[in-house]
Amino acid sequence: xxxxxxxxxxxxxxxxxxxxxxxxxxxxxxxxxxxxxxxxxxxxxxxxxxxxxxxxxxxxxxxxxxxxxxxxxxxxxxxxxxxxxxxxxxxxxxxxxxxxxxxxxxxxxxxxxxxxxxxxxxxxxxxxxxxxxxxxxxxxxxxxxxxxxxxxxxxxxxxxxxxxxxxxxxxxxxxxxxxxxxxxxxxxxxxxxxxxxxxxxxxxxxxxxxxxxxxxxxxxxxxxxxxxxxxxxxxxxxxxxxxxxxxxxxxxxxxxxxxxxxxxxxxxxxxxxxxxxxxxxxxxxxxxxxxxxxxxxxxxxxxxxxxxxxxxxx
Amino acid sequence: xxxxxxxxxxxxxxxxxxxxxxxxxxxxxxxxxxxxxxxxxxxxxxxxxxxxxxxxxxxxxxxxxxxxxxxxxxxxxxxxxxxxxxxxxxxxxxxxxxxxxxxxxxxxxxxxxxxxxxxxxxxxxxxxxxxxxxxxxxxxxxxxxxxxxxxxxxxxxxxxxxxxxxxxxxxxxxxxxxxxxxxxxxxxxxxxxxxxxxxxxxxxxxxxxxxxxxxxxxxxxxxxxxxxxxxxxxxxxxxxxxxxxxxxxxxxxxxxxxxxxxxxxxxxxxx
Numbered sequence: 027x028x029x030x031x032x033x034x035x036x037x038x039x040x041x042x043x044x045x046x047x048x049x050x051x052x053x054x055x056x057x058x059x060x061x062x063x064x065x066x067x068x069x070x071x072x073x074x075x076x077x078x079x080x081x082x083x084x085x086x087x088x089x090x091x092x093x094x095x096x097x098x099x100x101x102x103x104x105x106x107x108x109x110x111x112x113x114x115x116x117x118x119x120x121x122x123x124x125x126x127x128x129x130x131x132x133x134x135x136x137x138x139x140x141x142x143x144x145x146x147x148x149x150x151x152x153x154x155x156x157x158x159x160x161x162x163x164x165x166x167x168x169x170x171x172x173x174x175x176x177x178x179x180x181x182x183x184x185x186x187x188x189x190x191x192x193x194x195x196x197x198x199x200x201x202x203x204x205x206x207x208x209x210x211x212x213x214x215x216x217x218x219x220x221x222x223x224x225x226x227x228x229x230x231x232x233x234x235x236x237x238x239x240x241x242x243x244x245x246x247x248x249x250x251x252x253x254x255x256x257x258x259x260x261x262x263x264x265x266x267x268x269x270x271x272x273x274x275x276x277x278x279x280x281x282x283x284x285x286x287x288x289x290x291x292x293x294x295x296x297x298x299x300x301x302x303x304x305x306x307x308x309x310x311x312x313x314x315x316x317x318x319x320x321x322x323x324x325x326x327x328x329x330x331x332x333x334x335x336x337x338x339x340x
Numbered sequence: 341x342x343x344x345x346x347x348x349x350x351x352x353x354x355x356x357x358x359x360x361x362x363x364x365x366x367x368x369x370x371x372x373x374x375x376x377x378x379x380x381x382x383x384x385x386x387x388x389x390x391x392x393x394x395x396x397x398x399x400x401x402x403x404x405x406x407x408x409x410x411x412x413x414x415x416x417x418x419x420x421x422x423x424x425x426x427x428x429x430x431x432x433x434x435x436x437x438x439x440x441x442x443x444x445x446x447x448x449x450x451x452x453x454x455x456x457x458x459x460x461x462x463x464x465x466x467x468x469x470x471x472x473x474x475x476x477x478x479x480x481x482x483x484x485x486x487x488x489x490x491x492x493x494x495x496x497x498x499x500x501x502x503x504x505x506x507x508x509x510x511x512x513x514x515x516x517x518x519x520x521x522x523x524x525x526x527x528x529x530x531x532x533x534x535x536x537x538x539x540x541x542x543x544x545x546x547x548x549x550x551x552x553x554x555x556x557x558x559x560x561x562x563x564x565x566x567x568x569x570x571x572x573x574x575x576x577x578x579x580x581x582x583x584x585x586x587x588x589x590x591x592x593x594x595x596x597x598x599x600x601x602x603x604x605x606x607x608x609x610x611x
Contacts, residue, residue, distance in 0.1 A: 043453030054469050166594035168545055170552050171568060171586035174575065182576050277458025281549050285572075295461070296553055299468040311465050315457045 029330060033323055040319060045097055048312040049090050052304045076106075102309035107301050112309035116291060120313070122192050123290030126213060126282070127275050129206050131268070133214030134221055139264070141218075142225025146233060146260075147252050157222060164219025169278060173212035173285040180208060190287035209286040213278055217271045224267045228260040262333055269325025273318045344606060351602030357595025365415040368408030376409035377401060377560045385578045395580040397570065403581065406562040407588050413474070413563045414592065417556075418544040421478045422536050425485025430532055432486075433493025438501050438516065438524055448494065451487040459484040463546055467555045477556045481543050485536075492535045496528035503527075530607040537603050541596035548589050564589045 060076045061068065081089050096103070102112035145157035181189035187208055193201040232238065233256055241251045280292035287293070291310055298306035345351045369376070373393075380400030388395045394403035429451075436447040454462065466480035500506060501524070509519045550556030551565025559566055564585040571581035 039449050040452050040456050043449065044456055047453055047457075048465075051465050051469055162594065162597070166541070166590055166597050168548055168586065168589050168593070170549065171582070171589065174568065174572065174582045174586065178575055178579055178582065274458055277460040280460055280464065281552070284553055295464060296555075299464065299555065304468075307465070307468055311457070311461060314461055318458050318461075319456045 030327060033327065037319065037323060041316065044312060044315050044319070045094055046090070048308050048315070049093055051311065052308050053086055053089070055304065097312070102312070103305040105298075105303055105306050107298075107303045107306070112305050115294065115306060116309050116313045119289060119291040119294040119310070122288055123276075123279050123283070123292065125195070126206065126209055126279060126288060126290060127272065129210035130213035130217060130275065131272065133210050134217035134271075135268070137214070138218040138221035139225055139261075142222045142264075143229055143252065143257065143260075145222070145226040146229030147248070149230065154226075157226065161219045161222045161226075164215050164222070167215065167219075169212055169216050170281045170285050172215055173208065173282060176208050176211060177285075192287075192289050209282050209288050212285070213275065213282045216278065217268075217275065220271065221264060221267060224264050225260065228263045229256060232256045232260040262329070265332060266325055266329050269328060270322060273321040273325070276314050276318050276321075345599075345602050348602065350598050351605075354595050354598025354600075354602055357591050358599050361411060361415065361592045361595060364408050364411040366412075368411050369405075372402070372405035372408045374402040374405045376406045376562045378405070385574065387578070388580055394584045395578065397567075397578070397581055398574060403567075403584055406567060407564070407584055410562045410564045410567060410585065411588065411592070413557055413561060414544050414547055414589075417474070417478055417481065417547040418540050418596075421481035421543045421547075422485055422539050424478065424482035425489050425539070426532070426536050428482070429486040429489035430493045433490035433495075433532075434497045434520055434524055434528065436490070437494035437497025438520055440498075440501070444494070447490075451490045454483065454487040455491070459542070460546060460549055463550060464553075464555060467550060472550075472555045472558055474557050474561065477547055477550055480550070481546050484546065485539050485543060488539065489532060489535060493528060493532050496531050497524050500524055500527050534600065534604045534607050537596070538600035541593045541600065544596065545589065545593055 060073050060082060064073060064076065077083060081092060084092075093103075100113055102116065104110065105112055105115055108115070141157045141160065145154040148154055177189045180187045188205050189208070191205055193205050195202045229252075233252070238251055238256055241255050242248070246255075276291075279288075279290055280296060282288065283290045283292040284296055291314055295307060295310040295314070298304075298310060345355055374380075378401060380396060380402075382400065383392065383396050384398055384400040386392055386396045386400075392402050392404070394407065396402055397406075432447055432451070436444040457465070463477075463480040463484050466483055467476055470476040470479065497520075506519060506523055509523055514522070547556055547563065548565035548568070551563040552569045554566070554569060556565055557563035559570075567585040568582060571578070571585070574581055
């Protein structure tokens, strides 16, 4: 509990910094943000109303304190474009993003863990070489290009899957599944590459340990030793990597969601930037970054829970 | 060291791919058969042929010439944004790691705030504020690289600050700035440069992402990212428009990844 408490405390200045930087985004827009939003030829009365609404006539520190006070109670302002509360807009967009992230994670783990284990168990074999090449390719492949190639192959040449759009799971589960396959493959492939490498390296470390030799010496089959004895310990660093990737995924979804017109928080951010809907940009970036920080913290804490040696050291 | 890099097949492949990209960036525009923005309305969306090796786009512009011009843009953005991150982040990290205490806490908390944003999101936020252009793309990517390089530099400075040769310099009466410049920097440069080389690949990809989203390099200046963005509208009739810029990004990023890994193994064997 003390570890959790101290980690949470150390997070406070970072979260405050996040708010400060997110606020600065709106404050630093060159010229008048209202003119930027409404255009040069906007009605002066409309400009004046909007300036008053955003308290732009106030000094910056006063504006920050007022804005920060609202953020603390979950009020991120209103969208210029739709008039809807930004908090509700962002939370609505979070649902498809979380679904996509979860699906990408499943794709990534289903590919990476077995491939990494096989590569380590059959070191220097053709399978090991194939896994290494796959991992390196996956790490160097730009995700949006992979997405485009998948659309060409599985939506245009062989019209098996839809190339864009989103269907809520509760509306039509089968259609929802068909729509999520391509974006999840696109997002999951990059994650799988790094996880594959990590699983292989961690398994190789564990397989060279004394207790593995002992397990083999007492007559256990190689398969049993790999899957029952080595895997559990080898997965520790993999869990950390996957946790960190979940955080990174919040950045990666921006591209995938744009390619597949997936109405998540990434697409919301990009659309808001083009629409100059700065409160939405600000809110989406603040929420995404906060989730990123919290995911990294959760990963850190989970690692401490999974590896008792770390608790003793601390 | 170059000999050692060329012996191992993976690093040799990295050197080859990076050399091809550098050659394309340096001489490509001079060697390309057409101007990158030269339209040929008689040959719009033509597939790869003897006259246009990699085909043409909807305005009849030669894809090969645009890819060669795009190489220069990608390399320029990658190298300048990493160099800018290095010039700002390196000193911040070295000072924080060497000085310790409050200086370290304040500087590193600022870096933590930048690191608290997913890289692409931070770059997006900055281009949203500054506007989309080549220079602003460089600034945005440099801001993403800065805290990463500062962290590495800090770690290295912390590891050398209690060494005997630093204590000896202090005992001789040299000031902190002199010690940082004369002793800390030379002994920490290798790992920082290795990290910088690895960041080149991610910077090139980030540029492609931003340009793909329409928030990076702006048309008509060709960039691999904005070429892929344009290709989306013609996937059913001109798939080569999506193939070749993607292959160019893949080859470049693969080359820098392989070379970065090899450099890390050579220069930073402890890692």
